[in-house]
Amino acid sequence: MQLRARLLVVSPHLDDAVLSCGLLLAANPSAIVCTVFTAPPPENMSTDWDRQSGFTDAFQAMLARKQEDIRALEKLGAQAIHLPFCDAQYLLTPSPDDLAEALHRTLNEHSPDNVLFPLGLFHSDHTLVSNACLALIADMPGTVFHAYEEVPYRQMREAASKRIEELTKRGYALTHATDVAASVNESKAHEQTKREAIAAYASQLRAFGPQGQSTLYSTEKYWRLQSASS
Template sequence: MESNPRLLVISPHLDDAVLSCGLLIAAHPGTVVCTVFTAPPAENMATDWDRASGFTDALEAMRTRQAEDREALGLLSATPVHLLFRDAQYQASPDVDALVAALSRTVSNAKPTRVLMPLGLFHSDHVLVASACLALMQRDPATPFIAYEDVPYRHMPGVVQARLCELAKRGYAADTPHAFDVPGTPQHERMKRAALDAYRSQLRAFGPEGRASLFSAERYWQLCRVESSRSAQAA
C-alpha cells in the first residue's frame, strides 16, 4: 500500500465530503474534493431548504455555499473542484451518462491513487452520484474505489445494510478496508470541527438536533466488482 495516497473525494453536495470524510481529508493534505451539485437553477427560485439555511433565493444560496466550501476545504488543505450540475431540489437532475463523463474528466485531471465515493444512501442526489461512480469504477478497474457512509443518512435505521444488500445483488462486494482506519487524533478532530463550522448556512438548516449527529465516526467500504452469472443478471 502506498505511504502517501493521492485522494479524490466525490461529494454530492457542498458539505458531504467534510461531513463524511473530514478526518480522512485532514490526514491527507492535498486531497481533491469534487462536488457535483453546485449550480443554481436556470431560473431563480426559493426552496424550503434554502430558506431554512437563511437565504432569500437559490442564487444567493449557491453563491454563498460555494464560498463556504472553499473556506472549509482550505482549513483542511484540500483542493475544491465544483461541477456545475443542479441538485434535485432545483428540479433539474442530470442523467448518469453526463455525470460519468464529467467525473471521468475529473479523475483524469486529478490522477488519484484512490477515489472516495458516497455509498449512496437515501437521498436521490447521493444515489445518482453513487451510480455514476460505480459506472466509472467499471471503466477504470485499476483505481481503487472506496465508498464512505453518507452522513447524516447513515444514522437512519437499516439504511446502510439495505444499501449493501442492494449492491451485492448488483454484483458489487463491499469489504471494510483495514488500511483506511481513520486517525482520530485530537488535531484532526479539531480540523474537522473547524471545517464543519465553516458550513454556517447548512448548520443553520440542520438545527440543534440535526447538528448533534453530524460529527460521528467515519466508516468506509472497499468496493469491487464480482463477476458471476447471477450478478450479471442482477446488474
C-alpha cells in the same frame, strides 16, 4: 495500503465530504474534493431548504455555499472542484450518462490513486452520484475505489445495510476498508480541524438546527468496492 496524496473524494453536495470524510481529509492534506451539485438553477427560485439556511433565493444560496465550501476545504488542506450540476431541489437533475461522463473526465484529469464516493444512502442525489461512480470502476482498473457512509443518513435505521445488500445483488463486492480506517488519525488536532471545517458551513448548520447538528459528529466508515467480475 497507505493512502497517498492523490486522494479524490466525490461529494454530492457542498458539505458531504467534510461531514463524512473530514478526519480522512485532515490526515491526507492535498486531497481533492469534487462536489457534483454546485450550480444554481437557470431561473432563480426559493426552496424550503435554502430559506431554512438563511437565503432568500437559489442564486444567493449557491454563491454563498461555494464560498463556505472553499473555506472549509482550505482548513483541511484540500482542493475544491465544483461541477456545474443542479441538485434535486432545483428540479433539474442531470442524466446518469452526463454525470458519469463528467466524473470520468475529472478522474482522468487528476489521476487519483484512490477515489472515495458516497455509498448512496437515502437522498436521490446521493444515489445518483454513487451509481455514476460505480459505473466507472470497471473502466479504471488502476484506481482503488472506496465508498463512504454518508453523515447524517448513515444513522437512519438499516439504510446502509439495505444499500450494501442492493449493491451486492448488483455484482459488487464490499469489504470493510480497514486500511482506510487505519490511515485516519483520530488525534485531537485532526478532530478539531474537522470541527472547524464543519463550522465553515454556517448556512447548513443553521438549516440542520441544534437537534440535527448533534448527528453530524460520528465515526467515519468506509467500504472497499470491487466489481465481482474484476
